[in-house]
Every structure is written in structure tokens, then in C-alpha cells.
Amino acid sequence: MEPIRIQKIIADSGYCSRRKAEQLISDGQVRCNGHPVKLGDKADPRDDIITVCGEKISAEPVTLRYIKLYKPRGYVTTLSDDLGRKSITELLDGIDERVYPIGRLDRDSEGLLLLTNDGELANSIMHPRKHIAKVYRVTVQEKVSETVINKLMTGVEIGENEFTAQCVVTVINEEEDRTVLEFTIYEGKNRQIRRMCDAVGLTVKRLRRTSVGGVKLGMLRPGAYADLTERELQTLNTAIGRSVKRSAPKRKKGDGKKW
Numbered sequence: 001m002e003p004i005r006i007q008k009i010i011a012d013s014g015y016c017s018r019r020k021a022e023q024l025i026s027d028g029q030v031r032c033n034g035h036p037v038k039l040g041d042k043a044d045p046r047d048d049i050i051t052v053c054g055e056k057i058s059a060e061p062v063t064l065r066y067i068k069l070y071k072p073r074g075y076v077t078t079l080s081d082d083l084g085r086k087s088i089t090e091l092l093d094g095i096d097e098r099v100y101p102i103g104r105l106d107r108d109s110e111g112l113l114l115l116t117n118d119g120e121l122a123n124s125i126m127h128p129r130k131h132i133a134k135v136y137r138v139t140v141q142e143k144v145s146e147t148v149i150n151k152l153m154t155g156v157e158i159g160e161n162e163f164t165a166q167c168v169v170t171v172i173n174e175e176e177d178r179t180v181l182e183f184t185i186y187e188g189k190n191r192q193i194r195r196m197c198d199a200v201g202l203t204v205k206r207l208r209r210t211s212v213g214g215v216k217l218g219m220l221r222p223g224a225y226a227d228l229t230e231r232e233l234q235t236l237n238t239a240i241g242r243s244v245k246r247s248a249p250k251r252k253k254g255d256g257k258k259w
Contacts, residue, residue, distance in 0.1 A: 003042035006032060006050060011119020013045075014062035015052055016100050018123040029053050065097040066233055067115045068215060072222035077104040077113060088113065091223050102126060102212075106191055111136070111209035112217040114236075115225075124240035125213060131186040132239055135211035136193050137172070138181045140202040144171065148200045152183075158195035178205065213239035 010021035010030070024030050025039050031051045032043050043050060045059035071077065075086045079100065088101065092115075099115040102122045116122055125132050152169045165187050173180040183193055197204050210217045214235040220226060228236070237243065 003044055006030060006037050006041050006043050007039070008119070009043060009045045009050060009059070010052060010057055011123065012062075013057045013059070014064075014098055014117030014119070015055075015057055016119070017102070017126065018119050019126060020100070021052075021119070024052055062117055063097055064118045065095065065099050065116060066118065066121075066228040066236075067092075067095065067099060067225050068217070068220065068228060068232070069113045069115060069225040070217060070220040070222050071105050071110055071113045073108055073110045076107050077101050088115075091225065095225075103188055105209060106194070109194075109207040109209065110222065111207075112212055112215070112220075113209075114212055114215065121236065121240065121242070124242065125236070126188065128187060130240055132213045133211070134185055134188065134209060134213075136183040136185070137206075137208045137210050138183055138193060138197070138204060139206040140179050140181065140197060141177060141205050142179065142202055143174065144179045144181065144202065148202070151200050152196055156196055156199040158189065158192070158199050162189070164189065164192065164196055 007018050007021040007025060010016065010024070011018040015021070016024070021030070022039060025037055025041075028036055029052055030037050032041065032048050034049075037043075045057075050057045069088065069091060071088055071091075075088050075091070078087055079089050081087045085107070092099070097117050099117050100122070102114040102116060102125050105111060105113055114125070124130055149169050149171070153167055155164045155166055157163050164185075167186065168182075168184040170182045171179060172182050183196075185192065189195070193207055194204055208217075215228065215232045
């Protein structure tokens with residue numbers, strides 16, 4: 001067997017995404033046969049012993065799992081939290097596989113969060129070159145003019161020399177004390193929607209992600225999860241330009257009762 005990049009071996013094992021594996025390697029948390037590794041190093045998963053944070057990585061194929069979760073407000077998108085805040089892990093009752101989130105939603109935001117142990121899929125969805133569409137329903141407390149809508153769609157400065165790419169923004173509903181907007185963006189900067197709104201003087205009252213790569217939140221209620229259907233998995237694979245190699249397992253929906 002030809003040697004494989006170690007970050008890919010880690011991702012394929014289901015331990016974490018490839019991007020996270022690269023970070024762990026850079027942080028000195030990965031060893032091969034007892035020796036520290038660096039980005040670009042390769043290994044044979046059948047013969048070499050790879051450890052991450054002292055834990056041995058299995059070279060055996062893992063059962064792949066693809067899940068969508070309605071993350072409620074007040075939960076952090078991490079598998080553990082040193083500050084003792086509520087984590088999405090508390091909502092994943094009944095999931096035996098070690099899944100991890102694809103991207104993030106900040107603590108005050110809610111909505112669709114995808115989780116998997118398929119490192120290739122996770123890496124492709126998060127890769128900036130893929131331009132995966134993400135849709136958000138955003139409620140702001142101001143009335144929004146066409147001028148502001150045009151600014152948001154053409155790109156705004158959200159940091160020093162940091163600009164957003166073109167996106168689509170539509171008005172869904174407008175009332176005296178609030179406006180509901182729908183954002184469709186194709187990048188994933190940190191807290192991007194909130195920073196965009198702040199840049200044009202809009203105050204976000206509620207932010208909910210409703211779709212990622214064509215997979216929709218649907219009828220999930222806050223705190224609940226469901227395995228992706230065959231059609232949803234096909235939609236994601238089409239979005240990243242990958243042939244469907246594996247089927248989504250048929251499982252029951254999680255009820256999210258733990259929280």
C-alpha cells in the first residue's frame with residue numbers, strides 16, 4: 001500500500017475532519033511510531049502506529065454517519081467546553097459513532113448543523129473553493145432600505161482589509177419593529193452574518209441557518225437530530241462534486257430530550 005498523508009489517515013479514521021487533523025499536526029499532537037510528525041508527512045495505516053493526543057488511530061474502515069441537528073440557541077458548537085457551557089454533545093444521545101460538526105454556529109445562533117465522521121465530505125464542504133451555499137433566516141429590528149440590501153449583496157468590510165464576497169439577500173417580511181431577511185452566502189467567515197449586519201447598522205435579533213449545500217433544516221425541532229436520507233446525501237455529494245460511494249444508514253430521528 002502506498003503511503004498516505006497522515007492528515008487524511010486521521011480524517012478517514014473518523015477521528016476528526018482533515019482541517020482539524022492538520023491543526024493537530026501543527027500543534028504537535030500527532031505522532032507516528034512514537035515520533036512527532038509535520039504537515040505533509042505520510043504513513044502506511046496498516047503498518048505504522050499513528051496517535052493523536054495519545055490515542056491510537058484505527059486503520060480499520062469506520063461506519064460512516066451523516067447527521068443533521070437543529071442546534072438551539074445557548075449551545076456551543078464544540079464536542080466539549082472548558083468553560084462549562086452547554087455543548088451540542090449533550091444533544092447527540094444514541095449516536096455511537098464519533099461524529100464532529102462541519103463548520104460552526106455561534107452560541108447565540110440556531111438552526112441546521114451537519115455532523116459526520118466522513119473526513120473527505122467534511123473537508124470538501126468547508127473548503128472555500130467549493131463555494132457551498134448556506135442559507136440563513138435573519139431577523140433585524142430595523143427597516144432595511146434597498147441601498148443597504150445592495151451593500152450587503154455586493155460585499156461589505158467586516159474587518160481590517162476583510163471583505164465579504166457577493167451574496168444574495170432578500171426581504172421575507174417587513175413589520176414596524178422588525179424585518180426578516182434571507183441570506184444566501186457561499187463562504188464561511190467567523191460570525192459572518194452578524195458582522196455583515198453590524199457593518200451596515202443592522203441589529204440582529206434572531207439568526208437561524210436553514211440550509212447547507214441544499215440540505216434543509218426541514219421539520220426538525222430545536223435539539224432534535226436525524227440521519228440524512230439517501231436523497232440528502234446525494235444532494236451534498238452533488239454540491240461538492242463527489243460521486244456517491246456510500247449509503248446513508250436508515251435510522252430513527254433523535255428526539256433531543258436530553259436538553
